[in-house]
Amino acid sequence: MAHKILLVGSTGYLGQALMLQLQPAGQVIPTHRSRALFKGSWRYDFWTDILSDFIQQERVDTVVIAASMAGSAVEFTVFQQCVQQLMLAIKHCRVIYISSDGIFSGRKGNYTEEDIPDPITSYGRNLHYFEQIVQQRCANYCIIRPSYLYGYSQGKLDSRLSGARESLLAGKHLTYFSDMLKSPMEVNQVARAIVVLTLSNYIGIVHVAGPAVSIYDFYREAMKQLGISCQHLHAELMPADFPHPRDTSLNTSLLQTLTGIEPLSIRDALHM
Structure with missing residues (x-):
């Protein structure tokens, strides 16, 4: 069965x-x-x-x-x-x-x-x-x-990156934290x-995650790989009273031991 x-x-x-x-x-x-x-x-x-x-x-x-x-x-x-x-x-x-x-x-x-x-x-x-x-x-x-999580699922780019791409193409300015870390x-x-x-x-x-990177650097590299100008992409520091976690980067040693999976770079992930 x-x-x-x-x-x-x-x-x-x-x-x-x-x-x-x-x-x-x-x-x-x-x-x-x-x-x-x-x-x-x-x-x-x-x-x-x-x-x-x-x-x-x-x-x-x-x-x-x-x-x-x-x-x-x-x-x-x-x-x-x-x-x-x-x-x-x-x-x-x-x-x-x-x-x-x-x-x-x-x-x-x-x-x-x-x-x-x-x-x-x-x-x-x-x-x-x-x-x-x-x-x-x-x-x-x-x-x-x-x-x-980012990249193409069923041929559709994730909402974070697609939203940023559309905003930058429309000439809007976007600002992201350079001291907030994630593991995309x-x-x-x-x-x-x-x-x-x-x-x-x-x-x-x-x-199950990738290397630590700041939100700003993540978006900057992703937009670069998508062929979008970063002229209107700006960095700033998190306010001291901002009510969200600053650094939730994850150690992934166990992931690699159990699965052997090596996370793709942002460049490779967006050119699959």
């Missing part, structure tokens, strides 16, 4: 890349909330639907949670209830949860998987809660933390790493 994988969130930027790369690994059942993109997609709403019966009827082996629920503007108690309900339904499956670098405060950077989460935003606190429940309820799990990684490479980890026996947390 084919290995059955339920992909929660197949219509998102990462979800679409994951759908294509998961298909050779088994029978993939994609889900959507409003509009299906793939044949055989099943409508599922994290906030209202219960998965228990579906998981049992379909005999799902693995659940990959790629939908971004942590950023929704809902009461925390409602979020907690929905997370617990989902985990109760899938606790006997292998669970792959796609979290984020937003789980860290950004006070130190180069975070390893052993560093204790210390979120400073509601988004980060939701991520942390989701991770905790996955670890408490599921014996067979892998929590994956990416940073910025090309979306199809991230999807590939997730597939490798999904099919492995590894249990734990893995950072």
Whole structure:
């Protein structure tokens, strides 16, 4: 019998890349909330639907949670209830949860998987809660933390870079922080790493990301590779009271050990 994988969130930027790369690994059942993109997609709403019966009827082996629920503007108690309900339904499956670098405060950077989460935003606190429940309820799990995702998924450039490109082409001035650090990684490479980890026996947390770079340098290099003038691209320092993490760069030594994947440079990623 084919290995059955339920992909929660197949219509998102990462979800679409994951759908294509998961298909050779088994029978993939994609889900959507409003509009299906793939044949055989099943409508599922994290906030209202219960998965228990579906998981049992379909005999799902693995659940990959790629939908971004942590950023929704809902009461925390409602979020907690929905997370617990989902985990109760899938606790006997292998669970792959796609979290984020937003789980860290950004006070130190180069975070390893052993560093204790210390979120400073509601988004980060939701991520942390989701991770905790996955670890408490599921014996067979892998929590994956990416940073910025970028590049072409299904031939479409990510919204960050496409938005910046359009603004610069229109003659607008854009300013980015030169002291806010992330670990961007090309979306199809991230999807590939997730597939490798999904099919492995590894249990734990893995950072799936690229080298640390400032937001300003990331956009400058990306625009250069897209053939866009950076004349109107400017750098500035983060205000002292800015309510977002300063340096959430991720250490990826474990990623390379487990998967052998070397992150592409921004140049190579945008010329694939």
